[in-house]
Amino acid sequence: MNQSSKGLLPASNALIGFIQYKEAEGLSLRSVDNYRRDLEKWVRYSGDLLVADVTPNHLREYLAYLRTTYIPQRIYGGNDKPLSGKTVRNIWVSLSAFFNWASTEFKVADPMDGVPMPKFQKTEIRPYVKEQIESLLKACDTTRTAETHDRRTFSNPRGTAVRDRAIIKVLLDTGLRANEFCSMDIRDYDPKTGEMRVRYGKGGKGRFVYVEKFTRRELWRYLTQREDGDDENAPLFVARNDRRMNNNSLRLLLNRLGKKAGVPNVHPHRFRHTFAIEFLRAGGDVFSLQKLLGHSTLDMVKNYVAIAQIDVQNAHRRASPVNNWRL
Numbered sequence: 543m544n545q546s547s548k549g550l551l552p553a554s555n556a557l558i559g560f561i562q563y564k565e566a567e568g569l570s571l572r573s574v575d576n577y578r579r580d581l582e583k584w585v586r587y588s589g590d591l592l593v594a595d596v597t598p599n600h601l602r603e604y605l606a607y608l609r610t611t612y613i614p615q616r617i618y619g620g621n622d623k624p625l626s627g628k629t630v631r632n633i634w635v636s637l638s639a640f641f642n643w644a645s646t647e648f649k650v651a652d653p654m655d656g657v658p659m660p661k662f663q664k665t666e667i668r669p670y671v672k673e674q675i676e677s678l679l680k681a682c683d684t685t686r687t688a689e690t691h692d693r694r695t696f697s698n699p700r701g702t703a704v705r706d707r708a709i710i711k712v713l714l715d716t717g718l719r720a721n722e723f724c725s726m727d728i729r730d731y732d733p734k735t736g737e738m739r740v741r742y743g744k745g746g747k748g749r750f751v752y753v754e755k756f757t758r759r760e761l762w763r764y765l766t767q768r769e770d771g772d773d774e775n776a777p778l779f780v781a782r783n784d785r786r787m788n789n790n791s792l793r794l795l796l797n798r799l800g801k802k803a804g805v806p807n808v809h810p811h812r813f814r815h816t817f818a819i820e821f822l823r824a825g826g827d828v829f830s831l832q833k834l835l836g837h838s839t840l841d842m843v844k845n846y847v848a849i850a851q852i853d854v855q856n857a858h859r860r861a862s863p864v865n866n867w868r869l
Contacts (some may be wrong), residue, residue, distance in 0.1 A: 556647075563724070572721050584604055594648070605657070609625070609773050634660050641653055674805045682700060717814040721789055728778055755834065759835070818835060
């Protein structure tokens with residue numbers, strides 16, 4: 543089969559070659575899975591068109607569908623909310639990468655040339671405040687309050703309280719992404735120094751992060767109650783079925799704790815935002831923060847700097863000797 547006739551392949555067949563190409567590039571498993579998921583969803587919607595038959599109009603129609611009609615199937619709820627603008631932009635990136643590859647591989651026109659990148663409004667970063675974290679930690683300890691037949695209230699200790707407190711403190715102390723957190727094994731954590739090795743960071747890059755004494759104490763409590771707590775190859779955190787915690791189980795857990803604690807919008811990335819902003823407020827430098835977060839550039843760090851700077855300005859206004867002494 544020559545190159546031009548390959549353009550007559552159904553998109554589902556071409557997708558197999560594209561995924562192999564991305565795997566050969568050395569992308570992380572998560573990145574490859576994101577490409578696969580985004581593109582398989584498009585193939586199902588499009589009816590598996592031939593690669594050479596796809597037009598810009600097909601792709602513009604699909605992106606419009608995602609913005610207006612598509613109903614997400616979220617495991618942790620919120621299916622009534624449309625896809626975020628950022629998610630739609632990420633899908634555009636996946637489509638663009640696929641057709642850029644296909645145009646070279648099959649010698650066909652790239653239909654994405656006629657599809658502009660979707661614009662979106664960045665979500666305002668709202669870090670947790672201390673009182674919200676305290677409420678989440680308290681929510682770990684007991685079940686929801688219930689009533690007996692004579693209206694007396696009671697609650698029971700939660701069997702996962704120690705684990706859940708450790709989860710919250712590790713996320714807050716490290717700024718780890720959800721997939722980085724879930725992929726950690728016990729061997730990646732040094733209880734003496736608090737050093738944690740991130741083996742599967744974004745873009746396949748590894749790095750080290752750290753937890754301090756209060757978090758190390760919580761981790762010690764959690765691991766000592768686990769039968770496999772001294773098995774270096776065991777996951778650092780496990781779900782109820784003793785299997786490795788994954789992104790969905792982590793999000794579900796945090797969502798439930800947030801509802802119980804009365805804290806809105808509890809999700810893993812918000813802990814990352816909070817870590818970054820508190821790091822800067824405590825005097826940390828942007829280059830160290832960039833390294834700890836695993837960012838390749840300072841672009842995202844600059845957003846945190848802007849938020850932290852607002853706080854610095856407010857703190858200075860409250861602490862100004864000239865103002866306070868009314869000089």
